[in-house]
Amino acid sequence: MPKPAGRTEKGERMRETILAAALERFTTRGYHETTMREIAAAAGRSPGLTYRYFARKEDLVLAMYDQLAQEFDTAIDGLPSGPLAARFTAMMRARFAQVAPYRGVYQAILGSALNPQNELGILGTASTPLRAHVIHDNFVALVAGATDTPHARQQVDELALVLYAAHLGLLLFWLYDPTPGFRATETLLRLSEQGLRLGRRLLRLPPVARVLTDLAAALEPVFGAEREASSTTDET
Numbered sequence: 531m532p533k534p535a536g537r538t539e540k541g542e543r544m545r546e547t548i549l550a551a552a553l554e555r556f557t558t559r560g561y562h563e564t565t566m567r568e569i570a571a572a573a574g575r576s577p578g579l580t581y582r583y584f585a586r587k588e589d590l591v592l593a594m595y596d597q598l599a600q601e602f603d604t605a606i607d608g609l610p611s612g613p614l615a616a617r618f619t620a621m622m623r624a625r626f627a628q629v630a631p632y633r634g635v636y637q638a639i640l641g642s643a644l645n646p647q648n649e650l651g652i653l654g655t656a657s658t659p660l661r662a663h664v665i666h667d668n669f670v671a672l673v674a675g676a677t678d679t680p681h682a683r684q685q686v687d688e689l690a691l692v693l694y695a696a697h698l699g700l701l702l703f704w705l706y707d708p709t710p711g712f713r714a715t716e717t718l719l720r721l722s723e724q725g726l727r728l729g730r731r732l733l734r735l736p737p738v739a740r741v742l743t744d745l746a747a748a749l750e751p752v753f754g755a756e757r758e759a760s761s762t763t764d765e766t
Contacts (some may be wrong), residue, residue: 545583545593548573552590557634561587561642572639591650592637592657594632599660601628606668615675618693621672622700622719626712629701652698653752656678662755669694678730685733695753696722718750 550575555564555656566587570580584590609617619685629636636643642650649656673679680686700722704715732738 537753539584544575544579548575548580548583549590549593549597552584552587552592552637554634556591557632557637561591561638566640588649591635591642591745595633595660597653598628598632599664600663602668606671609672609675611651611675611677612679613727614673614689615723617676618697618726619699619719622697622722623703625697625717626704633705640705644665660753665753665755669697680733685742687737688742689748691741691746691749693755695724695749698753 536594541603548569549708552569555572559568564587565657566580566584567577569590573580584593590636598737602625605628606621608622609624612620639650642648643652645651646654648654650655670686671692673686673689682688700715700719704712707715709715729738733742
């Protein structure tokens with residue numbers, strides 16, 4: 531995901547400074563309790579300058595989503611070759627490590643993030659272009675780069691959508707996981723890898739392939755992304 535046109539290096543550094551201050555305040559004080567003036571003070575900048583870069587708190591959270599998506603691009607590119615089940619597990623471990631510094635922020639905005647009608651909803655309309663990028667680029671690459679990737683492109687796309695939905699479920703579980711060392715999440719991740727390994731072997735059977743198609747079709751209205759957004763993202 532390239533840097534938006536028109537942004538200078540100095541401007542990018544200023545955005546990063548303000549964003550870092552905002553995320554720290556969201557974690558320690560709470561998203562709804564934090565004001566833009568407090569964010570400006572924490573960043574050592576004037577409110578007027580802060581508003582030039584981020585007009586609202588929502589813009590700061592959307593910037594965090596974008597930053598994580600760019601980092602996720604690098605994580606996907608760095609995955610080792612291997613079976614899909616192993617690549618998915620490696621991807622989830624990288625995802626947990628990536629999101630760990632923002633765990634408190636996600637917990638603070640969880641109500642808004644899970645509301646599809648909210649601007650900050652990860653499955654809402656506002657995040658459709660970003661979701662399209664993650665599904666159609668990152669998760670397709672995850673599946674297509676596996677040593678046991680399906681030959682049919684349709685199955686690659688279907689698996690990408692299913693695994694995207696599964697990864698969101700695992701992230702949500704991880705956010706709530708109170709066990710030491712996230713032991714419960716580790717167990718669930720191990721079971722997910724075992725299930726995916728078995729399911730991938732069975733996918734050559736027509737009845738199982740039809741189940742995958744039906745599952746992807748059921749998930750599409752909630753977890754999918756509009757085709758217009760996907761084609762726009764692919765062209766950039």
